[in-house]
Amino acid sequence: MTDSAVAAAASPQAAHPRLARPVSDQPELVQLLTPEGERVEHPDYAIDLSDDELRGLYRDLVLVRRVDAEATALQRQGELGIWASLLGQEAAQVGSGRAMRADDYAFPTYREHGVAWCRGVDPLNLLGLFRGVNHGGWDPNEKNFHLYTIVIGAQTLHATGYAMGVQKDGAESAVIAYFGDGATSQGDVNEAFIFASVFNAPVVFFCQNNQWAISEPIEKQTRIPLYRRAMGFGFPGIRVDGNDVLACLAVTRAALQNAREGSGPTLIEAYTYRMGAHTTSDDPTRYRLSDELESWKLKDPVERMKAYLSRNGIATQAYFDEVERESAELAAYVRKGCLEMPDPEPLSIFEHVYADRHPLLEEEREQFAAYLETFERAEGTR
Amino acid sequence: MATITLAKGINMGLRKAMENDPKVLVMGEDVGKLGGVFRVTDGLQKDFGEDRVIDTPLAESGIVGTAIGLALRGYRPVCEIQFDGFVYPAFDQIVSQLAKMRARALGKVSLPVVIRIPVGGGIGAVEHHSESNEAYFAHTAGLKVVVCSNPVDAFFMTQQAIATDDPVILYEPKRRYWEKADLDESLTLEDATPLHRARVAREGADITVAAYGPVVKTAMEAATAADEEGKSIEVIDLRTLSPLDMPTLCASVEKTGRLVVVHEAPVFLGMGAEVAARATEACFYSLEAPVMRVGGFGTPYPPSRVEEDYLPDLDRILDAVDRSLAF
Ligand SMILES: Cc1ncc(C[n+]2csc(CCOP(=O)(O)OP(=O)(O)O)c2C)c(N)n1
Ligand SMILES: [Mg+2]
Numbered sequence: 001m002t003d004s005a006v007a008a009a010a011s012p013q014a015a016h017p018r019l020a021r022p023v024s025d026q027p028e029l030v031q032l033l034t035p036e037g038e039r040v041e042h043p044d045y046a047i048d049l050s051d052d053e054l055r056g057l058y059r060d061l062v063l064v065r066r067v068d069a070e071a072t073a074l075q076r077q078g079e080l081g082i083w084a085s086l087l088g089q090e091a092a093q094v095g096s097g098r099a100m101r102a103d104d105y106a107f108p109t110y111r112e113h114g115v116a117w118c119r120g121v122d123p124l125n126l127l128g129l130f131r132g133v134n135h136g137g138w139d140p141n142e143k144n145f146h147l148y149t150i151v152i153g154a155q156t157l158h159a160t161g162y163a164m165g166v167q168k169d170g171a172e173s174a175v176i177a178y179f180g181d182g183a184t185s186q187g188d189v190n191e192a193f194i195f196a197s198v199f200n201a202p203v204v205f206f207c208q209n210n211q212w213a214i215s216e217p218i219e220k221q222t223r224i225p226l227y228r229r230a231m232g233f234g235f236p237g238i239r240v241d242g243n244d245v246l247a248c249l250a251v252t253r254a255a256l257q258n259a260r261e262g263s264g265p266t267l268i269e270a271y272t273y274r275m276g277a278h279t280t281s282d283d284p285t286r287y288r289l290s291d292e293l294e295s296w297k298l299k300d301p302v303e304r305m306k307a308y309l310s311r312n313g314i315a316t317q318a319y320f321d322e323v324e325r326e327s328a329e330l331a332a333y334v335r336k337g338c339l340e341m342p343d344p345e346p347l348s349i350f351e352h353v354y355a356d357r358h359p360l361l362e363e364e365r366e367q368f369a370a371y372l373e374t375f376e377r378a379e380g381t382r
Numbered sequence: 383m384a385t386i387t388l389a390k391g392i393n394m395g396l397r398k399a400m401e402n403d404p405k406v407l408v409m410g411e412d413v414g415k416l417g418g419v420f421r422v423t424d425g426l427q428k429d430f431g432e433d434r435v436i437d438t439p440l441a442e443s444g445i446v447g448t449a450i451g452l453a454l455r456g457y458r459p460v461c462e463i464q465f466d467g468f469v470y471p472a473f474d475q476i477v478s479q480l481a482k483m484r485a486r487a488l489g490k491v492s493l494p495v496v497i498r499i500p501v502g503g504g505i506g507a508v509e510h511h512s513e514s515n516e517a518y519f520a521h522t523a524g525l526k527v528v529v530c531s532n533p534v535d536a537f538f539m540t541q542q543a544i545a546t547d548d549p550v551i552l553y554e555p556k557r558r559y560w561e562k563a564d565l566d567e568s569l570t571l572e573d574a575t576p577l578h579r580a581r582v583a584r585e586g587a588d589i590t591v592a593a594y595g596p597v598v599k600t601a602m603e604a605a606t607a608a609d610e611e612g613k614s615i616e617v618i619d620l621r622t623l624s625p626l627d628m629p630t631l632c633a634s635v636e637k638t639g640r641l642v643v644v645h646e647a648p649v650f651l652g653m654g655a656e657v658a659a660r661a662t663e664a665c666f667y668s669l670e671a672p673v674m675r676v677g678g679f680g681t682p683y684p685p686s687r688v689e690e691d692y693l694p695d696l697d698r699i700l701d702a703v704d705r706s707l708a709f
Contacts, residue, residue: 081506081686110508132686135509150510151468152440185439187471213440215416221439287415346691349684360650361680368679371701 029239029271032246035299037307045250051314057245058309059323060094061302064114066327067123070334071113071130075280079338080130084111088243088275091301092208094118095248096176096270099256103173105144105166107159111208112148112178119145123330124337133341153179153186156205160192163203163259174259175203176252182213184229185221193233193267202259204252205230205267208242210274215287230267242272243301273299346372384567389422389559391533392498395540396423396460400430403458406544409436410445410462410498419464420500420559442472446497450480453493458544460496465556467510469499473518480549481524492547498540501529502596502646503693504557506686513683514595514647519551520624520656527624528577529553531598533563535581535621538574546577555596580627582634586616589640589703592631592657594620597644597694604699615703623653631657632664639670640709642702644694649677671709674702 030042049057068086075083086093089111097118100106106115113126125138129148136147149155159177166173183189184207196203209226211218222229230237240251248270255266273296277284309315350365386394400406408423408430414437417424427435438445442463449459463469469476476497483493503512520527526548530536536554543550575581583598584605593601598619605615616634620627635641641661643654654675661673676694684692 082508129508129685132506132508132689134685135682150508151470182440185441185444187441187443213411214419215412215414216437216440220437281419286417343687344685346688349679349681349688349692353681358680364649364679371698374701375697 029241030247030251031241031244032250033241033244033304033308035243035304037304037311039246039308039312042247042250045247045254047246047250047253049246054309055315055319057094057098057249058302058305058315059326060098060114060117061090061245061305062323063327063330064090064094064117065302066331067117067334068113070331071123071127072276072280074127074335074338075130080127080280081132082279082281083130084279085276086111086113088273088296088301089208089210089270090114091245091305092206092242092248092270092272095245096178096206096252096268099249099252100176101173101256103144103171104256105146105159105162105173105175107146107155107162107175107177108148109152109155109178109180109183110148110150111180115178116145119143121145123334124341127334127338128341131338131341133344153183153188153192155179156183156189156192157195160196160199160201160203163196163201163265164199166202167199172260173202174256175201176206176256177203178206178208180213181207181209181211181218181221181226182216183207184226190233193230193235193265196265197234200262200264202262203265204255204259205265206252206270207267208270208272210242210272211292212274212278212284212288214278214282215284217288225269227267227269233267235265235267237267237269239269239271242270243299243304245301245305272301383564385562386533386537386565387559388530388533388536388554388561389420391530391536391565392422392540392554393424393426394565395537395544396426397429399458399460399541399544400426400434403544404434405457407434407436407452407457407459408462409438409449409459411438411440411464413437413462418462420556422498422500422554422559423462442468442470443475446472446475446480446495449495449497450475450483450493453495454491458494458496460498460544463497463499465507465511466499466501466513466515469497469515476519476525476549476551477522481522483524484548485524493549494544494547495549496540496543496546496552497549498552498554500556500559501553502555502557503683503689504596506689508686509683512686512689514645514678516551516553516623516645517647517652520653524549525624526550526578526622527553528622529555529595530621531555531558531593531595531619533561534565535575535619537565538571539577539621541571542574542577545571553595558596558599561599575621578622578625578627580621580630581619582616582630583619584615584617586614586638588614588638589642589706590616590618590631590634590638591642591644591699591703592618592620592634593644594623594653595645597646600694600696601644601699604696604703607696608700608703613703613707620653620657626657626660628660628664631661635661635665636668639668640706641669642674642676642699642706644676644699644702646678646693648680649675650680652677671706674706676702
C-alpha cells in the first residue's frame with residue numbers, strides 16, 4: 001500500500017461504502033425517424049401527418065437553414081455585428097415550433113430563428129438585433145413570440161409567469177420556454193422549474209442540448225442526463241432525438257396538450273448538436289475535435305427528412321427543386337432587407353425608456369440635440 | 383522591455399500571482415481551454431491545470447458564491463464574469479455576502495476574492511455586453527473597485543488586486559484589450575503605483591480632466607487636440623473608484639482650477655457625481671467653474687449602430703472643456 005492509500009484507509013470516510021455515482025449512460029430517446037430516414041414507431045408518440053404536412057416540415061427545415069446561412073454570410077461581410085447560428089438544430093426548432101397553436105406563446109433565447117419562422121416572425125426582425133439597429137424591437141404579442149433573451153436562463157421565469165397568467169385566466173393555451181444545456185445551471189432556470197411545478201403552470205421547458213455552452217461540454221453542467229432533472233422538481237422529463245423533426249413535433253405536441261389540460265409542466269431535452277461555432281465571434285477549433293462534428297453530420301436533420309420523403313415517394317425531385325428555388329428567393333429577401341435597414345437616428349437613443357414623461361431625460365435629450373446641431377451648423381458653413 | 387496588450391498584461395499578472403501563491407485560483411465560464419472569450423486567461427489552464435483554472439458551470443451566482451467558500455477555506459479565487467451585463471445574477475452574492483462578511487465576523491474572516499469584469503462599450507456588441515455598472519459596486523461598502531486603463535497598469539493592478547485581503551472588483555476596459563504598451567520587466571510590484579492611487583497621466587495647466595478605464599485614452603487624445611488650440615489639459619487616470627484617491631485629484635484641481643469628469647456610465651448618480659461633490663467640497667475656493675460631467679445618457683446602452691453617439695468622445699470632452707474654460 002502507498003502512503004496515501006494507508007491514509008485513505010484510515011480516514012473516517014473509508015469506513016462507509018462509497019455512495020453510487022449517478023450513471024450517465026446513454027438513455028433511450030424518442031425517435032420516429034432514424035438518421036437514415038427510416039420511419040420507426042414509438043409506443044407513446046404516434047404521429048400521423050398528411051403528405052402535405054410532411055413536405056411542409058421539410059420545407060421549413062430547408063428555409064430556416066437557408067436564412068441562417070445568409071445571416072452568417074452577412075456577418076462575414078460586415079453587415080451584421082454577430083450571428084448565432086442554429087445550424088444542426090433545425091429539427092428541434094421546427095418540430096417544437098410547429099407543435100404550437102396560434103394562441104400558445106414562446107419565450108426564445110437568441111438562437112431560436114427556426115421557432116421564429118414557425119411563428120410567422122419576419123426574419124428581418126431577427127436581424128435588427130444582430131445588426132445593431134435595435135434590441136429586438138418586434139411586438140411580442142403579434143405572433144406570441146417574445147423578444148430574444150440574451151441573459152442566459154432569464155426567460156424561463158418569464159415563460160413560467162406568463163403560464164401562471166394563462167392559468168389564472170382559465171385560458172386553454174400553453175407556453176414554451178426555450179433554453180440551452182448551459183442554461184440549466186442557472187439559478188433562474190431552476191427557480192422556473194420550481195415555480196412551474198408548485199403552481200402546476202401550463203409551461204413546456206424545451207431544452208436544446210446541443211452539447212456545448214460556448215467552449216464548455218455538457219459534462220461541465222451535469223452528471224445526469226438533463227431530462228432526468230425534471231423528476232426531482234416533480235414533473236415529467238423526456239429526451240427526444242433533436243435531429244428528428246417528427247419526434248420533436250410529436251413529443252412537444254403531447255407536452256403542450258398536457259399543459260393545456262392542466263397536467264402541468266414537462267421538460268423536453270432535445271438531444272442535438274451545435275454544428276457551427278457558438279457565434280460568428282467564436283473559434284471552436286480551440287476546444288473541440290472535428291471527429292465529433294463528423295459523427296453528427298451523419299445525423300443531419302434535413303438530410304434524414306429528405307431521405308424519408310424521397311424513399312417513400314412523398315416528394316419528388318421537382319418538389320425539392322421548388323423548395324431550393326424558394327429558399328434562394330428568401331435568402332435574397334433577407335439580404336436585401338438587411339442592407340436596406342437604416343441606422344437609427346442618434347436621438348432615438350432617448351425613446352421608449354419610460355411610459356411617462358421624464359424631465360431629466362428630456363433635458364439630456366435637448367442638450368444632446370443642441371450639441372448635435374452645432375456640428376450640422378459647422379458643416380453648413382464649410 | 384516587452385510590448386504587451388492590455389489583455390496580455392492581465393494574463394501575465396494572473397500568471398505571476400499563480401506562480402507566487404499556490405492558493406490563487408482562476409474560475410469562470412470558458413476560462414480554461416478556450417482561455418476566455420477575450421483570451422485573457424489563455425494558456426493558464428495548460429500550465430496550471432484544471433484544478434487551478436476552473437471552467438465552472440454556467441451560473442454567475444454559483445461562481446461568486448463558491449469563490450466565497452473557497453476564500454473561507456484559504457484560497458484566493460479570481461472570478462471572471464464573461465461580460466459586464468452578466469454580473470447581475472451574482473449581485474446578491476457580491477453585495478449581501480462578499481461585501482459584508484468581514485464586518486459581520488468582526489474582522490475574523492477575510493475574503494480575498496477578485497472579480498474581473500470586462501467593462502464598457504465600443505466593440506459593436508449586442509445588448510448586455512457594453513455596460514458600465516461600476517457605480518453599483520462602488521456604492522457598496524466592503525468592496526474595493528478599481529479600473530485599469532493601459533497594459534502596464536493591467537499587469538500590476540491584477541497582481542495587487544489578488545494580493546488584497548478585501549474583495550476587489552477589477553474592471554477591464556474591453557475595447558482597450560488590444561491596446562499596446564511597453565512593459566519594463568525588471569520592475570516589481572514595489573515599483574508600481576499603489577493600487578489605490580490615481581495617476582497624473584498627462585500634465586497640464588488650464589483644466590483637469592479626470593477619467594478612468596476606456597475613456598482615459600479618449601481624454602489623452604482630447605488633451606493632444608486641445609494643445610493645438612493652446613489649451614493645456616491635465617489628465618488624471620482615477621484608477622481606483624473605491625476608495626477614491628481625492629488627494630491626487632485635488633492637487634490637480636487646485637493647480638488648474640477647473641475639472642471635467644468623464645466616464646461611459648450614465649452621468650446620473652455615476653462616479654462623476656461623487657467626484658464632483660467631493661471636489662467641490664474640498665477645492666471650492668480653487669474652482670473657477672462648476673465641475674462638468676461627460677458620460678452616458680440616462681437610457682439603456684443603445685444598439686451598436688448608435689453607440690458612438692452614446693459614448694463620450696473627444697468632441698464631447700472638448701465641448702465640456704470649452705464650457706468650463708468659458709465660464
Ligand atoms: C447570465 C449570462 N452569463 C453568461 C452569458 C454569456 N454566454 C452567452 S451564450 C453562453 C453559453 C450558453 O450555452 P447554452 O445555454 O448551452 O446555449 P447555446 O448557446 O448552446 O444555445 C454564455 C456563457 C450570458 N449570455 N448570460
Ligand atoms: Mg448549448
